[in-house]
Amino acid sequence: MSLGTMPSGAYLKTFYDWNIMYEEISNERKAFLVNDYSRGFIEYCQFRAEIIKKGYFQSGVRIEEHHRQQDGFIHAGVMATMADHTAGYSAFTIVDENFQILTIEFKINFLRPAFGDALVCRSRVIREGSQIIISESEVFDIRGEEEAMVAKAMVTLMAVNKDKLAQKG
Numbered sequence: 001m002s003l004g005t006m007p008s009g010a011y012l013k014t015f016y017d018w019n020i021m022y023e024e025i026s027n028e029r030k031a032f033l034v035n036d037y038s039r040g041f042i043e044y045c046q047f048r049a050e051i052i053k054k055g056y057f058q059s060g061v062r063i064e065e066h067h068r069q070q071d072g073f074i075h076a077g078v079m080a081t082m083a084d085h086t087a088g089y090s091a092f093t094i095v096d097e098n099f100q101i102l103t104i105e106f107k108i109n110f111l112r113p114a115f116g117d118a119l120v121c122r123s124r125v126i127r128e129g130s131q132i133i134i135s136e137s138e139v140f141d142i143r144g145e146e147e148a149m150v151a152k153a154m155v156t157l158m159a160v161n162k163d164k165l166a167q168k169g
Contacts, residue, residue, distance in 0.1 A: 022053035083137035089157035
């Protein structure tokens, strides 16, 4: 299965459960978020934006040898980084373009070892405040045509005006 395609079965049900209530965002904003998502360390990790809607962000990565730990499983740090970063971008979809998103706190539960060929992370905003935003992420291990949820994270984020961040320099 290739990332970005819509397989059948449980994956499709999950996709609809996560996306049915989400509005589209402008193509301009979507293009910005796609490009902005995969910079710096995230570019090194090879994470890519896949689906973007208001309050929802999905990312994916094809697993290579450097994503694995010493026993051949996908490293927990890869999954944690993906859950945190994707949650941040779900929050980015609901704020004005003059704001940046910073993680305040996150908690992740690893549910089972990941060993497949790819990971998909689905993040959605569950509490939209004027400054504090809470998102949740679910990370799925793609194993051929099957997928298994391998991690779930709760992420607390803060929307900060870009001007305030520039002053802190």
